[in-house]
Amino acid sequence: MSNGTKFWTWHMAAGVALLFLLGLHMLIMHFGGSVHLFAPHGSEAVSVENSQWRDAHTFFAITYILMLGVGLYHGLYGLRTILLELTLKPAVAKTVTAFLVLVGLGLFGFGSWAAWAAHTIAIAGGKG
Amino acid sequence: MAESNKIVNFHVTRYNPEKDVKPYIQTYKVEVTDGMTVLDGLHWIKEHLDPTLVWRYSCRMGICGSCGMLINGSPTLACNTQISHLGGMDITVGPLPNFEIIRDLVPDLASMFDKHASVKPNIIRDEADLVSRQGEFYQSPEQLEEFLQFTFCIKCGCCMAACPTLATDVRYLGPMPLTALQRYNTDTRDEGFDIRAKIAGGDGGAFSCHYAGECSRVCPKGVDPAKAIQLLKRKLVLDYLHLASKKQPCKKLEGPGHGKLLPNMNPPARTVVQDAPAETNK
Structure with missing residues (x-):
């Protein structure tokens, strides 16, 4: 089996996962406050209290990291496809x-660290 | 009934790489009669106006695929295009895009045929089965139907000329070779899927297709290469996920009374036994 099939399959799977996760994101950000879905403190879903409440839950920390991962993979693989269609020389294509x-690994590492740090801070804040 | 003659302007792309720096347009006034095709118009130009005009053709009846050209901006067969159907008094005729020009309206199709050969467009099967002249491979009409339309391809290159992906990425195999690949992958006589999967899933393979669908729109034989490529993608993905049903290659019918593979289906009437001694029906 060639890598093309493997990477493309994961690209599609990441797209589907992204659709679901973005749906969840939109639901919480736009309706969470008014119906108190994952936003128990007041009517602003993006308020500090509500954000900290979500950060304190491991489910959300994992969801953030997952969304970051699939978003980065889907986006960067798509960008790579576009760039490689410019008929680059093999060496340039490899460099790209x-x-x-x-870039993907760096951003994923940094974002995951930030999400997990927010999680631990929110837990500590809740306990304190 | 008297024929109605009218003058139509043929704006033809001319290019002789030995003399010209780049292609240019030359306009000819063609006396058009009822029933004239664009190919007839080019013949008229060569006969009456300019014997140096060059193009490629052979059968004149939409079978050989030699006269693929860009007519009024759309890749199609010149022999299959009535001038009256185009409407207007001006027709542009150029060589197929996405190919090098050999001269005037003659594209260099070598790249297409190289790609076609690379996808192994032939039955791949156990050598002993292939070389044995005994019996024949059994294929039901339903199995044939699954790939029949893809066999209608005449390799004219119109789909390759219409493909926007190929226009930017010359490494992309293109609609015609990928359709041929899918045609043989679907053929129940074939066992070459694993070999072709590496080609189809590799760089420039099926996943480079963006499904613009132009290939299917312009095909003069009604083949649907875009569909073939989507079916190919699906098969590759399912195979990678181990969800694809494994194709069982069809067996050979050795003769009457042998190898009747499917219930309620008679073996083809033309089944013959060539090398083995004839069997008597008991």
Whole structure:
């Protein structure tokens, strides 16, 4: 089995996951406050209290990291496809791929660290 | 009934790589009669106006695929295009895009045929089965129907010329070779899926297709390459996820009374036994 099939299948799967996660995101951000869906403090879903309430839940911390992962993979793989269609030389194509992999891993690492830090801070804040 | 003659302007792309820096347009006034095709118009130009005009053609009846050209901006067969159906008094005729120009309206189709050969467009099967002249492979009409339309391809190159992906990425295999690949993957006589899966799933393979659908729109034989490529993608993904049903290659019918594979279906009437001694029906 070639890598093309593998990467494309995961690209599609990431797209579907992204659709679901973005749906959840939109639901919480736009309706969460008014119906108190994952937003128990007041009518603003993006208020500090509500954000901290969600951050304190492991489900949301994992969801943030998952959304970051699938978003980065889907977006960067799509960008790579567009760039490689410019009929780049093999060496340039490899460099582009390596660069995007590094950017993706870097952003994923940084974002995951931030999401988990917010999670631990929110838990500590809740206890304090 | 008297024929109605009218003058139509043919704006033809001319290019001789030995003399010209780049292609240019030359206009000819063509006396058009009822029933004239664009190919007839080009013949009229060559006969009456300019014997140096060059194009490729052969059968004149939409079978050989030699006269693929860009007519009024759309890739199609010149022999299959009535001038009266185009409407207007001006017709543009150019070589198929996405190919190098050999001269005037003659595209260099070598790249297309190289890609076609690379997808292994032939039955891949156990050598002993193929070389044995005994018996024949059994294929039901339903099994044939699954890939029949893809066999109608005449390799004219119109789909390749219409493909926007191929226009930007010359490594992309293109609609015609991928359709041929899918045609043989679907053929129950074939066992070459794993070999072709590496080609179809690789760089420039099926996943480079953006499903613009132009290939299917312009095909003069009604083949649907876009569909073939989507079916190919689906098969590749399902195979990767181990969800694809494994195709059982059809067996050979060795002769009357042998190898009747499907219930309630008679073996083809033309089944013959060539090398084995004839069997007597008991």
